[in-house]
C-alpha cells in the first residue's frame with residue numbers, strides 16, 4: 001500500500017469503528033457482528049503499529065473497551081477485570097506457551113485447565129460473609145454498572161453461599177466473576193413467546209442477554225430465563241487455593257453453577273489433542289460458545305507470569321472461526337419439495353463464514369420471514385454452524401435505507417402455476433398439484449436415492465432426460481423401462497443401459513421397510529418405516545387400514561351434521577371443541593384409544609355444545625368405529641397422530657394408489673419377510689449404536705432384533721448398552737452421564753454368542 005493509501009485506510013477504519021461503537025453502545029442497534037467488528041479493529045491496530053505516525057489522537061484503539069451505560073450507578077471493582085488475548089490456531093498456543101516458559105523456572109511443569117468460552121456477558125458478584133452484596137457488569141474493567149437488583153432475579157446466582165450449609169462456613173469475602181447468558185433452549189422459548197404475542201423475534205442471544213440485564217425495572221429482568229455461570233475468583237478473604245482446578249471445585253462447593261465441561265490437561269499436547277473434539281461438540285452444548293479458554297492450572301505460576309496490558313499471561317482464549325456474518329440479501333429463490341412444500345431460500349452477496357463462502361441460506365418459511373420482518377435488499381445476519389444448512393437469523397434493521405421491499409409468498413407455484421394453499425394451522429404453503437413437474441422430479445430423486453430404492457445410475461440428469469422423453473411420469477414407470485427406447489436416448493450406450501436396468505431389477509426386491517421409506521410420505525423416514533413394518537406386514541394391509549380410517553372418518557363427520565352450527569354456542573371454548581370434532585383422527589381418536597367409558601367421557605367433552613342424548617349416542621358409536629379402525633396405527637409407539645394422518649392421506653390418495661398398484665404389478669416387493677429368529681439372548685435389552693462398525697448399521701440392527709433385542713436412536717436411562725464403533729459420537733458422553741455401559745463391537749458380538 002502507498003503511504004497515502006495507508007493514511008486514508010486508517011482514517012476510514014477509525015470512522016467506521018466510531019460509527020459501529022456508537023451503534024452498539026448508544027443505539028443498541030449494531031449492524032455488524034462482534035467478529036466483523038474485531039476484524040476491523042485488528043486491521044486498524046496492525047496499521048497503527050506499523051505506522052504510528054498515522055495514528056489519530058481519537059483512534060478507537062485508544063479507548064478501553066466499556067459497556068457502561070448512563071442508567072446505573074457506577075461501582076469500582078476490587079481488582080481490575082482483565083480480558084484475554086486471543087489465539088486463532090495451534091501455532092498461537094505453542095508460541096504462547098514458549099513465551100511463558102521463558103518467564104518461568106527452566107524445569108517448570110505447565111498443566112492446564114481447558115474450558116468453553118461462554119458467549120454471554122461478564123458479571124462480577126461480591127459476597128460479604130456469604131451474602132450477595134453487589135453485582136456489577138465488567139464496564140471498562142475498572143468501573144462497572146451496578147446491576148445488583150437485576151442479578152438477584154437470576155436463580156442460578158446464589159443470594160447466599162455456601163448454598164448447602166454442610167459445606168462449612170462462608171468465606172468472609174468472595175468476589176467472583178462469571179458470565180450471564182441464555183441457554184439455547186431458553187432463548188428459543190423466549191422467541192416462541194414473542195411470536196405468540198405477535199412481537200418480533202430476538203436475533204442474537206448475547207445482545208438479548210445484555211439487554212435483559214440492563215433493564216431499569218428488575219421485574220423485566222426476572223421475566224427472562226437467564227443463567228449465571230461462575231468461572232473465576234477476582235478477590236477473596238479467607239480462601240486458600242493453589243490451582244484453577246481446585247478453584248472450580250471450590251466454586252462448585254459454594255453452590256455456584258460452574259461449567260461442567262472443564263478438562264484438566266497434563267500438558268499442551270494433551271490440550272491440542274482435544275481441540276477438534278471440542279469444536280465438533282460445539283453445537284451439542286446447551287449454551288453458545290465462541291471458543292475455549294485455556295488457563296495455566298497452577299495459581300502461583302499464573303501470578304509469576306503476571307499481566308501484560310489488560311491480559312493475564314497465564315490464560316488465553318482459543319477462538320473458533322466465527323459462525324455468523326452479515327451480508328446483503330439480494331433475492332429469493334423458491335423451491336418446491338416432493339410433498340409440495342414451498343421453501344424460500346435467500347440469495348446472498350457471497351460472504352465468508354467459518355472457512356466457507358456462503359451465497360444461499362435458508363429462510364425456513366414465509367411465516368418466519370414475516371415474523372422476523374426480513375425484506376428484500378436487507379442486510380441480514382447469516383449463521384453457519386456445524387453441518388446445518390446456513391440460515392438467515394434476521395435482518396439488521398438499522399442498516400435499511402428505504403429501498404427494501406417486503407417478501408411475500410407467491411400466489412401460484414412457480415413451476416406449474418397452480419394456486420398455492422396453506423392448510424389450516426400450518427406455517428408452510430404447498431403446491432397441491434401432484435403432477436407438478438418440480439414435485440414429480442423431487443419425488444423421483446428421492447425415490448431412487450440411497451437409503452430409499454437405491455437405484456444406481458439414476459441421477460437427477462437421467463431422471464430429467466427420462467421425463468423429457470416421455471419414458472416416465474411417476475415412480476412406478478421406472479420398473480417398466482426397457483432397453484430399446486433407452487438406447488435411443490443421447491448418451492445412453494449399451495453398457496450404461498444394461499447397468500441401469502440391472503439396478504432397477506435389483507431395486508424390486510428391497511426389504512419392505514426400505515420400499516416404504518422410498519415412497520416419501522411426509523415424516524416417514526427409515527426409522528418410522530421400521531416401526532410401521534413391525535406392525536404391518538404388507539402395503540396391502542396399510543392400504544386397507546387407511547381405507548377403513550378414511551371411511552369411518554367420513555361417517556363420523558356425517559354424524560356431526562348440524563352439530564357445529566352457530567346456534568349451538570360460541571366463544572373460544574366452543575371453537576376449540578369444533579376444531580377437535582373436525583379433526584377426529586388427530587384430536588380425538590388418540591385420546592380415547594383405550595377409553596372403556598367413551599360415552600361418558602364424550603358427554604363431558606361435548607357439554608358446552610348442549611346436545612341431546614340421542615346425538616351423543618350416535619357420536620359415540622361413530623367415534624368408536626374410527627378408533628377401532630385407527631388403533632393399529634395409533635398404538636404404534638413412536639408414531640404420532642400427525643404421522644398417522646400423513647399415512648392415511650397418502651394411502652387414500654387416488655394418484656398414489658394408482659402408482660402403488662403399478663409397482664405391485666411390476667413385482668416390486670411390498671411385504672415384510674418372515675423375521676428370522678436366531679435366538680432370544682438379547683430379549684428385553686435396548687441398544688444404541690454409534691460410530692463406524694464392521695458392518696452397515698442396518699445389519700447390526702437386524703442382528704440385535706434377530707436375537708430379541710431393540711435398537712433405539714438416542715441414549716436414555718432405559719438404554720441397556722451403547723455399542724461404540726470407530727470415532728463414536730456424543731452418544732458415548734451421554735451414556736457416561738446416564739451411567740449406561742459402553743461396549744465395543746467385539747463385546748457386543750460376545751454378548752450374542754452368550
Ligand code: IVH
Pocket residue numbers: 082083084115116117118119120121122178179231232293312315317
Ligand atoms: S477467564 C482473567 N473463562 O471471555 C481472565 N473468561 O475474551 C478471566 N469468558 O472477558 C477470564 N467464558 O467475559 C474466562 N470460561 C471462561 C470464559 C471467559 C467466557 C469471557 C470473559 C472474558 C472474555 C475474554
